[in-house]
Amino acid sequence: MSTKGDETRHAILSKAFELATVAGLEGVSIGRLAEELDLSKSGLFAHFGSKEALQVAVIEEASRVFIQDTLLPALRAARGEPRVRALFNRWLEWGTRPGGCFFVAASAELDDRPGPARDALIKAQHQWLDEIAIAVGIAKDEGHFRDDLDPQQFAFEAYSVMLGAHLFNRFLRDPQASARTRRAFDGLIADARAPHRKRN
Amino acid sequence: MSTKGDETRHAILSKAFELATVAGLEGVSIGRLAEELDLSKSGLFAHFGSKEALQVAVIEEASRVFIQDTLLPALRAARGEPRVRALFNRWLEWGTRPGGCFFVAASAELDDRPGPARDALIKAQHQWLDEIAIAVGIAKDEGHFRDDLDPQQFAFEAYSVMLGAHLFNRFLRDPQASARTRRAFDGLIADARAPHRKRN
């Protein structure tokens, strides 16, 4: 029933997630984090036992926040195409946080570093991709999308556009990024709808 | 004039680029690099004067290699659609290097760190995007693609698919990544071709 420890632990993770979004996972050093929270390095360290354990906990915290702030609200949209659109649009919003999308940054950081942190991150992204595919499946059931549409393929292409949006917005700072993103996604939707072919 | 210095300098950059592709730009420390090359830290350091200058030079080296190994060979493909396809396929190959695509990794690393390194990286990516758009324009001239196609929009969407391919291959290790990528790109091409498609 201890409360104080859990409280501190959560305060640490909350700040760590905020820092990691801006500075990257490796950018969160224990010393910096402790200073920011007015804790001693050792006191903070004791909560996790290792840097790696901290990183895993941060990823899980990020998942929690993402589900709460982005996934769940999107899932409240009406079944079918509206929900698919909501998932996409909410993600775009999520990507406008200071520092951008935590998961995109962390993926690039960990893509060649096997370990529990990488595993936790993969799990989170699969969850997201699955949720999109499920929503697309529902849209098929509702008759919004064509019968022979592959939900996983759609998820792949939609996620690709999200990545493009992220890069053009955050890195290239292209003023047309939003317009391009919208056009690209509308193209995906149009293709998913029609039993015939795409348009643009 | 002086050859020895330039020779060493290039050997440094070559190894640094190789390391950076695998470990990230920040992962290339001067000490590590010197050890790997059997040089002293200070001797190596003297070639660049600062870590930041080294990073900029590494990015320029990466550009050089990319242009030589990927861009130029692709540009030798026949004008029009074949060249557009070649650009895409060559990029996919480039992304299968150990460590993946240097530019994708570096973009994520620098997207919130203004400075000369970031500028050099942006320049390189714009060059690549422009080249795609130009090839698409030619494909329009050749009558391969429809007249009202927006080359920059195509470049955005194609690049998005490349990013998706990179993530699904390297990070998620999805065995279907290649198939998904091909399908997505074929969709883009199909859409770019048809001048007249049924509307909904």
Add this chain to the structure above:
DNA sequence: TTACAAAACGAACGTTCGTGCTATTTTGGC
């Protein structure tokens, strides 16, 4: 109120980081 556990602290550890100096070696033009 006392007793015990949980939480936080401060100092130090061995490394590694980028960078600054000052020698020493190597190189290339004469």
Add this chain to the structure above:
DNA sequence: GCCAAAATAGCACGAACGTTCGTTTTGTAA
């Protein structure tokens, strides 16, 4: 083969890194 210039080495620095340790403070249940 000499000699300036260029290239490289050697050494030291202050700071930051993750981690360990023994100790002190704080919280909580009996």
